[in-house]
Structures are given as C-alpha cells and as structure tokens.
Amino acid sequence: MKPSGVFVQLATVLAVCLGLTGAAGAETVLRARLNADILSLDPGARRDENTDAVILHVVEGLVASREDGSIGPMLASRWAVSPDGRTYTFALRQGVTFQNGAPLTSTEVVWSLKRYLDPKTRWRCRFEFGDEGITRIESIAAPDPRTVVVRLSRPAPMFLKTLARNDCGGTGILHPDSVGSDGAIRRLIGTGPFEVSAWKRNQFIELSRFARYAALPGPRDGNTGGKRALVDKIRFLIIPDGSAARAALLRGNLDVLDALSPTELAGVRGKRGVRLEINPTMDLYTVLFQTQDPVIGDARLRRAIALSIDTAGLAKAVTWDTAKGNTSPVPRVSPFFGPVQAAQRRVDLAEARRLAKAAGYKGQPIRLVTNRRYPQCFDAAVLIQAMAAQAGINIQIDTLDWASQLDRYATGQYQAMVEPFSARLDPSLNFGLLIGDKAKDPRKAWSTPQARALLRRSMEAERPADRQAAFDDLQRAFLEETPAIVLFSSSRIAVVRQNVTGYKGWPAAQQRLWGVGLR
Amino acid sequence: MLSYILKRLLLTLPTLLMVALAVFFLIRLIPGDPALVMLGDAGDAASLAALRQDLGLDQPLPVQFLLWVEHALRGDLGHSILTSEPVSVLIWQRFQLTAIVVVVAVSAATVIAVIAGLAAAWRRDTPLDLAVVGAASLVLAVPSFWLGLILLLVFGLKLGWLPVVGYVPFSESAVEAALFLVLPILTLTITESGVLTRMMRSSAIDVLRLEYVTHARAKGLSEFTVLSRHVFPNAFAPTLTLVGLILGHLLGGIAVIETVFTLPGLGRLMVDSILGRDYPVVQGCLLFTAVVYVAVNLVVDLCYPLFDPRVTAQ
C-alpha cells in the first residue's frame, strides 16, 4: 500500500474515533462555525454577535422578533397594553420547563427582569430604560404564577421591540439557579430548544438538545414560532479564518458555514456537495459625514459626493452581486420599504460638479476613514474615492484598525467615515443610529431638530400607515440634507452541505440552527 | 561564571521593567479602548462611561500601572477584559502550542542550516554551493504565510492528506495533534532555514580560510573531523546568535502562521488582543514574551564562549 494511503487511513480512523466526521455513533452532531469565540454566557451583557447567536438557542424571552421584524409571542402567550400605554400585562404560557426541570412561573420572570435592570449585571440595554432611553420601568409585579405586570413611567411603543432585540439577549428568562452566590452566571439555564453541554475555549462550544422543550405550534418564524431541535448536538467550531473555514466545509469537517465573506464566494460556487444560502439582512453600510466640519459641513458638497456614487454598481462590486444598492436607511427587506424608499438616488456627475463648485470646493482633500476588518467597508472606500474623483472631488482614505475607527466614531472626529451597522429589525432603530443630539451623543450624524422630531413621530405612532408616513418624510429629508449616505444592506451568505436540511438565513442575520437537520 | 549569571539576571530586571512600562503606555497610546470594542456601535456615552468605570479604565494611568505591577509581582496577571479568563492561564495554554511549533521548526531548520551551510562552504563555488545558496535565497524570498497557504491548498485540500481546520490538544490525542502541526512546522522550518543556512555558510567560509584549519588538514585529519571539530564550533557562533534572535522574533511573527493554520497560539493571542485593546492580555503576553526572550538570549550568550573561546565573559 502506498504510504499516503496508510496516512489517510490512519487519519480517517482517528477522526472517526473522535467523532469528528459527525457520523460516528447514533448521535447526530451538526457542526457549525463561529468566526470568534463567544465572550460569555451572560445574555445581553458581555457579548457580541456570535455570543448572541449561541445564547439565543438556549434562552427565550417573553416576546421575540418575527421574520419581518414584528413582535410575536414567546414565553408570553399574549399580552395586553393599558389605554394609557403604560401598563403591560403578560400571560405566561403553560407547560414550559427550564432546562433544570423547574416549571416556568412568574417568579422566575420577575427575577430575570429585575436582574437585567440591576447595574451589576451590566445589561447592555439597561440604558434604554434610563433617563436617555425610551422609558423608565417603574415596577415589575407577579400577581399570580401565570401573570407578569410591568409598569412604565411613560408610554413606549418600542418597548416590546427593545425586549426582543438580539443584542439585549432577547431579554431571555433565566432560572435563578443560573447564577452563583457572586451573581455571575455559572450555568446558563433557560427554556430554549438547546442547552449548553460543553465549552472549550477557542475551540468549540457545544449545545445538546433539550428533550423537554415545549415548542410553539407552527413553523419557525424569526426567533419565535415553532423551534424544534432536529439534531442531538450542535457543535460551534471556532474558525476565525474565512479561507480555512471554507476549506473545512469543502472537506466535510463542517456542515454549516455561516457568515461567508462575499470574496470567498468564488471558491464555493459550483463546488459539489454544498449549496449556498444567501438572504438579505437589515443591516446598513453607510458613509457618515461630520456636518460640523468646515469643509464637509456644506450640504451641497455632501450631495455632490452622493451624486457621484453609482450605488448600484458599488453594491454589486463590493458584495459580489449578493446585495442590491439602496440609498435609504430603510432596508429593502423591511415591510416599510415602500415607493418613496425605492426611488433611488441616481448618479449625476454634472450636477455633482455644479454643486461642488457652488459649495466653494477647491479640491481640498477630504479624508474618508475606513477599516480592513470589514472587507466591504474597505472596498467601498476604494470605489467611492475613484467615483468621487470623476466629479472632481479629492477623497483620501485613512485606513484604521477597527478599535481606532470606533474611537473616531464615538467622538465624531472624522470628515467622512464608512461605517457598518449591525442589523436592526425596525426602521426607527435604523434611523435611530443616525439621528440624535450631537451635543449629547457625538455618534449621531443627523442632529437637526426636525429629524429628531420625525424620528420620535415614527416611534410613537401606532398605526403602520402613520409610521410609514413618518419614514417617508424622513427619507425625503435624508436625501435633501445628506447627513450620511446609505450604500446597501448586506446579504448574509451561508454555505451548507447538501445533506443539511432546513437552514435559512433571516434579516437579523444571526444563524439559527433549530429546525435544521442532517439527512 | 555563577556571578556572571547572577549579574546578567539582575541586569534583566531593568529591561523587564522598561518593557512593562513601554507596553503599558504604548497600548494606551493607540486610540480606542476595550469598552469601545465591547460595545461597538451601540456604545452611547452613558454605557461607555459605566463600562469604563467597571473595568477600572477611568483611574489615572500611573495608578493603573502600579496596580498592575503589584499584581504581576505576585504572579497575578489579571483577567482578560474581553473574555474574563485569567491571563496567566490563557498565556500558558497558548504558549505551549506556539513553543512546540517554534522549537521543533527552528531546531530542524538549524540542523538543515548547519549541514547545508557547511557543505556549501566546504565545496565553495561548485554546483552544490550554488544550489544551496540559490535554495536558501529563494526560501528567504517567499512570504511565510503565502507558503503556508500553498502547502495548505496542496496537502490539505487537493491531496487531502492532512487536516485543514483547527487544532486538537495533545491531551485529547497526541497523534491527531501532531497531524495538525505538521504543516505549520513544515512551513516555518522551510522559511527559517534560508537565513540560517546563509549565515552558517558565510561564517564557515570565514573559518575555513583560517590558519588552524590548514594546520588541521596538514596534520592529516579527515575532512569530516576538520569540519565537525574545528570548523563547526568556531563558525557556529554567529549562527547561534541568529537562532536566539529568531526565537525571540518568532514569538511575535508566528501570528501570521497561526492565522493561516488556525492554531490557537500565543502569536495570534497577541495580535488579537492588540486589535481588541485587551490591555491585561497584551501586557501579560508581552511581559511573558520578554521574559522568555531574555532567558533564551542569556543561554545563547552563555554558550558563545563554548564556540569562540577567545571571547571571555567579561
């Protein structure tokens, strides 16, 4: 036998013995990928996108986001809002069990909510319920084991959406046994379809099927709906390098590869044994302008730059034809993307030159900050520079590392910046990224009182038609003043092996492995 | 000799202090801090301030530095800001892997370099010499990560001989772990053998012309004895210096190889923690690296007189 044959045989035998092929034994193991280790098992506290994605398999909140961004029931079967909008009465579902066997009652819900609001927990969304937030929570009560009553200081139509946010950990309800005497999480005990079975730092995190999970009826819908564990175990392998992950998938060491960079697409298209899942998301890739800068503070110059950018062409090139350009902060896949949003800004070099001249632009360099961590940001900057040059606008690129860019973003120290924003499931939240009081929060690019009033209107209106009208007004003002430019909402690219069933991406971008099986 | 060692060890203390100071302030000179990285685009002023206070980042710098030094002297390097793991545990785990790869690769490269360099110097200006010089020069020219990628493509993907992703620790399975390490070690061996071979050849050429070599040959000693007993020990010194330099330099430079082969090693930990502004990890890593580096060079310097007896340890 050839030496190489022995080698392969040996490696294969060892691999099978160690269960790496996933076919060993009667247990089905779905191997997925994270591009970095999770930060903690504390929902909404020490977190990033990967952490949220894993935790949301294990915990569930009172409510959760549907596929289109609206709110659906999760642990609460229904809820009622008082006429003054300040009291929410949640009726809890029956027959739900925690992963330690204890039944779900209002006691645990109240305990979890109070724990989130405790400053020591460092819950990311605590400030939403402070002075600068959407409302204050005055009280949380449990009149009986099946009911929870939350009283707010003022009405907040975005209250449920905030609870459901991924980066808030879905405000997942935990059992008090999750925390030790020091208040830190020692074992994550939620109600979700999977529970944590092993965590080997920087190698993998493994979840096992929770046998007594009580699924909602019906199909999967966002983070709610029927969530069924179709495999015994999920193993999230930690593979930071995109090329290595792609190679692992093609070799069969990986079943689901989430978050493939579009630049890796060429290496995957047409390969046997795998298929692509490309789904649009509600994130935003934008160019922010510093409207207080002496040069770029002139709206005509900003519009000139915007008019020189072929958004459709840029998006096609930068996302490798997986996403369409969009000049609106409302993502294309949002239910609020209507005719006003769909009317895209077109390239007009002559008008761009005219506007630049009218603004008194003399060819000074305008510095555009970008980074290498997000290749689409980097590529977009290169293209913007080339396109603006055609209108006589001189853009110079400052490539910073990600943390340095965040620093400039947080302090507003830039003229222009290519900034990516993670997915927000409601257009008010998307606009909220751009609109605010610059004096109090330097991150906000759009600081005019009119914009802030329009944003409030969009958040306080209850009927969808009223909200749509607010978003339309915002769109018109946005194009007129151009405090920022929106380029596109990216698409999440996942590659799965042919024997994987049921995988689908969705606008919140986070990977969901319930309802996913292996043939 | 003992007093020399003690004196050298004492001398390293100011070096280490300088390193600690430099790292501490350099990393904080870079814009951005861990609170920003952790909160990302949801970092409004209030949350940032609260988090900074939690992390102790709002205290004056000298206070932070003294606190850190005080803990470090007791062996407590703190906890990672991003993942809460104890830094010393983190470093030790990562270092084991990096050390295996680096030591094996550099040892192999040194052996290759000694043999090839001596042979080339001995048969100077022959096709053998040209081949060795050519190969060494070519190897010097290729970026290590590019070489790694190509080896990965060929052996991992196209031929399927070796695994492509991740890493299995030795505790789980020694053979599996070894398989994962073959390609990175091979890449590093090839890359480092170039410069070592050139240096070995260059100093061997120097020594070969010296009188005592002619003398030894005249005495009738075999070429092999001349090469191994007279040429090699004297010619090895500069190469040894280079080995020391390389070992130190590799502790950082190996980040690139570890990225390509997705090895959870010390190099990548350092780069990731710099980019993530994870101050305790950066400080701990660089202090640790400095200690290792100083120790390695102390050993090299002590060995120097073994190879060049005219250099006295002053």
Next chain:
Amino acid sequence: MKPSVLSGAKPNAVIGGLLVGGLLVVVLLGYVWTPYDPIAIDLAHPLAPPSWTHWFGSDEFGRDVLSRAMLGARISVTIALGVVAAAVIAGTLIGAIAGFLRGWVDRVIMSVNDAILAFPGMLLALALIAVLGSNRGSIILALSVAYLPSIVRVVRGAVLSIREREYVEASKVVGDGALYTMVRHVLPNALPPVVVLATSLFGWVVLSESALSFLGVGVPPPAPTWGNMLSAARPYMENASWLSVTPGVCIALTLLGVNLLGDALRDRLDPRRDA
C-alpha cells in the same frame, strides 16, 4: 596577487546583478510609463485572466495587475530601502560603540536594545503604526525601530570577536587612537556580517510589510505594494491565481537578486583578500 574586481565574475554576482538591475529599470520606468493607471478601476472587467489587453490580468476592481506591480515595486522598494538604510546606519553606529567601548556604555545600550528586542518586532510595528497612523513614513519608522536591535546585536557580536584579533592588538600597541582603530580595522571586518544581514533585512522588511498588510495595517489604499496585493489576492488563490503569483514572483525575484548580490559583495569586501 590581488584578483581584479571584474575577473572571474561569479554566477551569483551576475544573476544578482541582472535581477537587481532589472528591478531598478522597472522602478524607473514606472515613474514615466505604466500600461494603465495603477489606481484606475474598471468594474466592467474584474478578475480578467492574463491576455493581450492585460498582460498579467486584472484584479477584483478591474485594475491592471502589471501596472500595479510596477507601482508596487517603487513603493515596496522605497520602504525597504528606507528601513534598511535607517536601521543599518543607526544600528552599526550603536553596535560598534557598544562592542568597542564595553563597560557601562555597553551595558546601558544593550539593556535598552534588549528591551526593544524583547518586543516581538511585528507587534511593535503594529502598535507603532496604530499610534502614528497607517502611512509610508510611519511604516518605515516602525519597521526601522523593530529591526534596529538585531543589527546592533550582530555588529556588537562581530566587533567583540574582532577586537581580540591580532591586528587590532597590534594597532593599539603601535599607538593608534580608539576611533582610528575602530574605523580602520574593526569596522571593515565587521562589515561582512552586516552586509549579509542587511541583504537579509531587505527581504525581511518586504516580507514584514506584506505580513502587516495581511494582519490589517500597512500602506493605505489605493496605493499598491506587493504585500497588500498578495494579501488582497488571498480569497482568489484558487480561481484567479495570477493575482497572487505576480506579486509573489516579484518579491521572490527581487529578494533573490538582492541576496545574491549581497553575497557577492560580501566576498569582495572580505578584507583578508588583501593579505
């Protein structure tokens, strides 16, 4: 019996000379002419394989690879030359002073030297560039600082060995001053290892620059360096190999030439040839 400088030209000098000469020609040519504008994008023809219109193909934005490689030659070479010059000049001076004077001067210098050397060079460069900004000047400065200690150490080591040799002792006996001895006897003999190291250093710098690009810092766009062309080509290694082959080959040929030339130079510089 002094061999004439040009007689019996060794193969390594010839090949090295040709390669380096070729590089210089390409760099100079690049100042006046390239087939296309290296930074002009052409979204209609991305990733075009080598053909008569694009001799070495085009990249993901339709930019001509050959033109970018030519501009990249200029940039990569300038950075490398800058670093080597700065590091060698400063390093030789410092290393010679330390090795020759010894005593407390030596100890202080080596202490600081070791402190810098104890920093993994690439990380030091990474940190410095993050502080100073990602531009050519700061990259040169950062890499110079990172590589300086290596040269200091090697020069000092060579000087240590040499000062014990007879002609140095003889020089002292005759009554030559320290500076004269250093310049006339010690430095020329310390040069060969420095020349070898300098040529290796040139290679290290080009490779370090490409590694820095790989890790996310480096010369900012749209300027091409061989390093950032190589790192940008990574996702396309399988299906657009010309993107990585071109800068890879450029780096290899340049370094090969420089190293061979360095070897030939070292042979010529060997002072014992005069004996």
